[in-house]
Amino acid sequence: MSQARPSQEHGDNPETQPGAPHLESQLDNEKTDDNNELPDTTAAYPPTRRTIAIMIPLFLTSFLIALDRLIIGVAVPSITDQFHSLGDVGWYGSAYLLTSCSFMMVGGKLYTLFNPKWVYLASLIVFELGSAVCGGAPNSKSLIVGRAIAGLGQACLLQxxxxxxxxxxxxxxxxxxxxxxxxxxxxxxxIGPLVGGAFTSGPGWRWCFWINLPCGGIVFALLILFLQIPSKMLERKPETYREKVKRIDLLGATFLPSSVVCLLLALQWGGLEYSWSNFRVVIPLVFSGLLFIMFTIVQKWRGDAALLPSHIFRNRTVLAGAWFSFFSGATLQTLLFYLPIWFQAIKGSSPIRSGILILPMVIGIVVSSLSTGILTKKLGYYTQWLILSSVLTPIGAGLISTITPSTPGGTLIGYQALAGLGIGFGAQQPSVAAQTALPRKDVAIGASLMMFCQVLGGAVFICVGNNIFQSALVSNLASVAGIDLISVAKVGATDLRDMVPAELLPNVLVAYNAALRDLFYLVTGLACVMIFGALAVEWKSVKDKSKRQTQKKDPQALADADGTEAAGEKA
Known part of the structure; x- marks a missing residue:
């Protein structure tokens, strides 16, 4: 290993640093292949120490984004107490979700036109601004605006x-x-609910948002210092910003977010605040469909300059990965949203304890996600993990749909762990598939599409699930004599025991459990259709693509890289 050539990934020679004259000259002399992909040699990438300095802030931002989704749930009671805004609770989550989901594909297009470093940092600033507005919000409307701004920034940070x-x-x-x-x-x-509970009980709920500010500052500083993307690694772009703006596809960037907003608003209101036949629900649904049709027409007209170019969406692996991502995201987010409600309502757990009780599923996701990353690096193939995910997830979700108030704790742990393992096996694979199936210049849009489908699936079916749950609960409670249907159906899960007389509580819990089981049947169905996407993904190896690119440009570099890889494995 000590004799490794200077251009290897682990070398510290300054000439191999991104942006160095030697590398720029080397990349400048390279001719791209048919996919506009530069050779995948180790000389084109930063050394290990710089890579670590880049990955740490990326991990930190991913942590903050996930935390920001869940941390507010525990803080809502304190927020509503201070602002007297119980009617606005739904918007604290919806405002964030609407902007995040709606502008995700627009973010992917921006990454293809501008330097990813600056798009990422600009998105981080928007996210931090939204967090600051939430932390300092003087009233409920300001908080909702802050959540919408934070969601807009988060839309570009995820991918x-x-x-x-x-x-x-x-x-x-x-x-x-x-x-x-x-x-x-x-x-x-x-740990989101735990952190939220700690902040709410200690310094106050505003710290659920202010915590993002110092962490975001660290991320910004590290990426400014260490992230350098050589210009020759990027697709050749127009010289002026005016030309770049013309390529953003402003029509597509208007129609797609508008369609998503109308759809989510209709699902949010339909069957709960208004009947499905109410014009406030029908009109958004109609507009959602019309706007999506207009988006499709614009994409065909714009060709390769579209927000979602047709040659990307027609790619078999991308289309299959998008299908898998949509239903996998729907399964994951619906379970994460409603399992804590089951623990709070049926088992009488506090919000913080319900967060602890879903740890078996979260741990399963973490273990399988990390394991597949390591194994895919060694084996090269990822399709088998998608298939395994589409087999284990329906089994785990189906078992969860059988739970009752008397189900033992150990059984609950096993069911959740199995579902979590299944979800984790397929969580990151659609993005890996997109990177393998698409040239570098299209990866930003491909990765954004996978993330968009994953988030949209969760957004849609959390709303659909809520309708199923509420309808089933009202129907089930109708058979319990002496119960105020409307009050019990709308009361929070943690307040259920305080509102229902002790002698009626067992029957109410049975009705509540049956309604949640109907919801879990839906989740099981969503998990089952993941298999169609998994089976359609092509069997391609990330190793094969890397070696083909390297061998085409520099056969000797391939041999050297293989030798270095083998030496690293032995070490």
């Missing part, structure tokens, strides 16, 4: 980490880093 990894490490090493991102995300999901 940004994956996109930056493309320019930091070779393809065959990316699955392991993406597995680590999945692990960080899972840990944040696990």
């Amino acid at each position: 940004g980490a994956i996109i930056i990894i493309v320019y930091v490490v070779p393809l065959h090493k990316r699955p392991q880093l993406m597995g680590l991102i999945g692990m960080v995300f899972g840990i944040a999901c696990a």
Whole structure:
């Protein structure tokens, strides 16, 4: 190992640093292949120490994003007490979700037109601004505005980490880093309610948002110092900003977010605040469909300059990965949202304790996500993990749908762990598949599409699930004599025992459990259809693509890289 050539990834020779004249000259002399992909040689990427300095802030941002999704749930009671805003509770989550989901594809397009480093940092500033507005909000409306701003920034940060990894490490090493991102995300999901409870009980709920400011400052400083993306690694872009703006596809960037907003608003209101036949629900649904049709027409008209170019979406692996991501995200987010409600309502757990009780599922996700990252790096293939995920997840979700108030704790742990393992096996694989199936210049849009489908699936089916749960609960409670249906159906899960007379509580819990089981049947169905996407993904190896690119440009570099890899494995 001590005789490794200076251009190897672990070398510290300054000539191998990104942006160094030697590397720029080398990349300048390279001719890209048919996919506009530069050779995947180790000389094109930063050395290990710089890579670590880049990955730490990316991990930290992923942690903050996951934390920001869940931390507010525990803080809501304190927020509503201070602002007297119980009617606004739904918007604290919805405002964040609407902007995040709506502008995710727009963010992917920005990453293809501008330097990913500056797009990521600009998104971080927007996210931090939203957090600052939330932390200092004088009233409920200000808090909702802050959540919308934070969601807008988060829309570009989620896929940004994956996109930056493309320019930091070779393809065959990316699955392991993406597995680590999945692990960080899972840990944040696990401790989110605990951190939220600690802040709410201690310095106050505003620290649930202010915590993002110092952490974001650290991320900003580290990326400014260490992240350098050589210009030759980027697609050749127009010279002026005016030309770049023309390529953003402003029509597509208007129609798609508008369609998503209308859809989510209709699902948020339909069957709960208003009947499905009410014009406030029908009109958003109609507009959502019309706007999506207009978006599709614009994409065909714009061709390769579209927000979602047709040649990307027609790619078999990308289309299959998008399908898998949509239903996998729907399964994951619906379980994470409603399992704590089951523990709070049926077992009488506090919000913080319910967060602890779903740890078996979160740990399962973390373990399998990290394991698949490591194994994919060694084996090269990722399709088998998608298939395994689509087999284990329906089994775990189906077992969860059988739980009752008397189900033993050990059984609950096993069911959750199995579902978590299944979800984790497939969590990061669609993004890996997109990176393997697409040239570097299209990876930003491909990764954004996977993330968009994952988040949209959760957003849609959390709303659909809420409708199923509320309808089933009202129907089930109708058979319990002496119960105020409307009051019990709308009361929070933690307040259920305070509102229901002790002699009626067992029957009410049975009705509540049956309604949640109907919801878990839906989750099981969502998990079952993941298999269609998993089976359609092509069997391609990340190692094969890396070696083909390297051999085409520099056969000797391939031999050297293989020797270095083998030496590293022995060490």
